[in-house]
Amino acid sequence: MAEDFKVTPWEVSGEVDYDMLIERFGTKHVDNALLDRMSKYGELHPLLKRGIVYSHRDMDWILDRYDAGEKFYLYTGRGPSGNTHMGHLMPWIFTKYLQDTFKVPLYFQLTDDEKFLFNEKLTLDDTKNMAYENMLDVIALGFDPTLTKIIIDTNCIKTLYPIALKTAKKITFSTARAVFGFENSTNIGSIFYTSIQAAPAFMVSEIEGKNVPCLIPCGIDQDPHFRVARDIAPLLGYYKPALLHNKMFPGLQGTDKMSSSQPNSTIYTTDTPKQVRKKVMSAFTGGAVTVEDQRKNGGKPEICSVFKYLHFLFEEDDKKLEELMIKCRNGEILCGECKKSLADSMVNFIEIHQEKREKARDKVQDYLFCED
Amino acid sequence: MAEDFKVTPWEVSGEVDYDMLIERFGTKHVDNALLDRMSKYGELHPLLKRGIVYSHRDMDWILDRYDAGEKFYLYTGRGPSGNTHMGHLMPWIFTKYLQDTFKVPLYFQLTDDEKFLFNEKLTLDDTKNMAYENMLDVIALGFDPTLTKIIIDTNCIKTLYPIALKTAKKITFSTARAVFGFENSTNIGSIFYTSIQAAPAFMVSEIEGKNVPCLIPCGIDQDPHFRVARDIAPLLGYYKPALLHNKMFPGLQGTDKMSSSQPNSTIYTTDTPKQVRKKVMSAFTGGAVTVEDQRKNGGKPEICSVFKYLHFLFEEDDKKLEELMIKCRNGEILCGECKKSLADSMVNFIEIHQEKREKARDKVQDYLFCED
Structure with missing residues (x-):
């Protein structure tokens, strides 16, 4: 395997x-x-x-x-x-x-x-x-x-x-x-x-x-x-x-590599905030099937793609990440909350990035190498 | 074969x-x-x-x-x-x-x-x-x-x-x-x-x-x-x-393709007239081993590299080439004469070419494509 x-x-x-x-x-x-x-x-x-x-x-x-x-x-x-x-x-x-x-x-x-x-x-x-x-x-x-x-x-x-x-x-x-x-x-x-x-x-x-x-x-x-x-x-x-x-x-969607062959699993820098939010809200998580079950038995952050995103890029604070993991395992937080929080962070990131991306159009010549 | x-x-x-x-x-x-x-x-x-x-x-x-x-x-x-x-x-x-x-x-x-x-x-x-x-x-x-x-x-x-x-x-x-x-x-x-x-x-x-x-x-x-x-x-x-x-x-030297791997078999455009003459005079021919033998039995233009050179490039007159072939086969002409004649033509060609080649140094820019 x-x-x-x-x-x-x-x-x-x-x-x-x-x-x-x-x-x-x-x-x-x-x-x-x-x-x-x-x-x-x-x-x-x-x-x-x-x-x-x-x-x-x-x-x-x-x-x-x-x-x-x-x-x-x-x-x-x-x-x-x-x-x-x-x-x-x-x-x-x-x-x-x-x-x-x-x-x-x-x-x-x-x-x-x-x-x-x-x-x-x-x-x-x-x-x-x-x-x-x-x-x-x-x-x-x-x-x-x-x-x-x-x-x-x-x-x-x-x-x-x-x-x-x-x-x-x-x-x-x-x-x-x-x-x-x-x-x-x-x-x-x-x-x-x-x-x-x-x-x-x-x-x-x-x-x-x-x-x-x-x-x-x-x-x-x-x-x-x-x-x-x-x-x-x-x-x-x-x-x-x-x-x-x-x-x-x-x-x-829980795959090992974000890939353009799975658009729903992939957040593009050109996605609208609405698209970002929709994709994040339908992400694969480590949650249980029912709310009751999750409150009782907790979630599995180790397989949760939302948690992975926070871990990779969207939660730089180690302590907050650790707390979140514990809360999840204890059933103190539900997937909806996590997804909403990640969606907020990503939308925020994308909105700022897209502004800079538009301004980049005027800077291209400063960066190009050897247009021979 | x-x-x-x-x-x-x-x-x-x-x-x-x-x-x-x-x-x-x-x-x-x-x-x-x-x-x-x-x-x-x-x-x-x-x-x-x-x-x-x-x-x-x-x-x-x-x-x-x-x-x-x-x-x-x-x-x-x-x-x-x-x-x-x-x-x-x-x-x-x-x-x-x-x-x-x-x-x-x-x-x-x-x-x-x-x-x-x-x-x-x-x-x-x-x-x-x-x-x-x-x-x-x-x-x-x-x-x-x-x-x-x-x-x-x-x-x-x-x-x-x-x-x-x-x-x-x-x-x-x-x-x-x-x-x-x-x-x-x-x-x-x-x-x-x-x-x-x-x-x-x-x-x-x-x-x-x-x-x-x-x-x-x-x-x-x-x-x-x-x-x-x-x-x-x-x-x-x-x-x-x-x-x-x-x-x-x-x-x-009788090979099928002039090649730089056999310098003595090869006339370069940068050879001196002396080098050209020397290479031609030691060319592989279709002559007999002795003068007597050749006078009696004739030569073999079909295997002679000197004849090939005349055929390929240095005797444009079909009639003269035909006559030469007959003379060779009849033993009326010896290899030395043919070689000398080819050497004269080639030295003449090379001398004119080298003059043009020197002048070409000033014309390079007229010919170069897309110096991008």
């Missing part, structure tokens, strides 16, 4: 055993020693404290370099296949915390080429348009415009392509097939694609003509791309990129 | 049976009917009359469209892995004849990315520098600068990449492996590459927003790339590119 899940850059299915994923992928736990060390640069983000950003590669090395005066840069991104939802925002919010804490540059890649290649139905115009829409959400989060550059792959390809070529030359079909599970029917663009996703991890070193450490905060599902990139980095004379992995943001 | 040869875009080995290649590849002979038709647009080029440009795909369709007022464009190219040699010039000379005859645009692709990906030893700087050097030879041939644009892949990638993506999405790994003979150890850049070589065949249609016929004059060894491109063209709504294939230019 624990084996019965799948995590690739293009598919997350089954009930994910995140500890087993660390074993499978060969990453390291974000342990207390690392958390202690990170806390010295500023207050730990709740996503770290709560074990949602839970796995890493070489984060200690990044801090060693940083302490020695060698600044790293951040690299993360998004595959623009549809509207942005809360599951996308979570790692970006965490990335902003890293930028604010360490005062380092961020390169944000929008992979319009990837989503075109991997999605039968999408045209390149679709994914380019979606890249623009997704970019508004990135900008709305308030990344420092003097430190943040957004890469749209097809626009920046003149910069990315030579690095991707060097990367691709070192990756055999065997390796790509083993890591990504490609088949004979996979198109040749998809096979090549990982070199484009690797490129920003080497790009700054290439541009500056000397090695610059790179830290990639991302979902653990994206690790395979960077595992390959790390393997070949020394062959090209680059540092291996370091990674900080987060768990997947859950869906509202 | 006739099966014992291999022709791929990256390897020509064994004694090539060109008629069998037409069967294997599924192309058509340039027959008398087609030659008759082509002669109506201008005097036939010797390479056509002599069966060196001997195979095609849809050349009749190109002429149909042309007659109906729909102009085609020419597309050919070169993989810049080393200096230009006579074997490269031959199809370019033929391409110039096509441009002069039909007054049509030419896009000339220099595939610095390909040669980097397929050659373990070459860096991207090597192949870019070589692209520049090769370009000088193209310009020196006197292509009309108002109708001719030279594409260096890594410089024009912003234009090529979106078309390559559309192409790549339609080509499975199975297809690429079957056509190009890829293995598990092939790098993922090489697997993707054919989509970059296909891109110029669709590029003008893409830019103009309507279908424009494309004619590709090239060595028959390049056919696999365009066979794949033709298969997927209808899926993308493009015309299939048409092709005119030439046989390989022979090496001076």
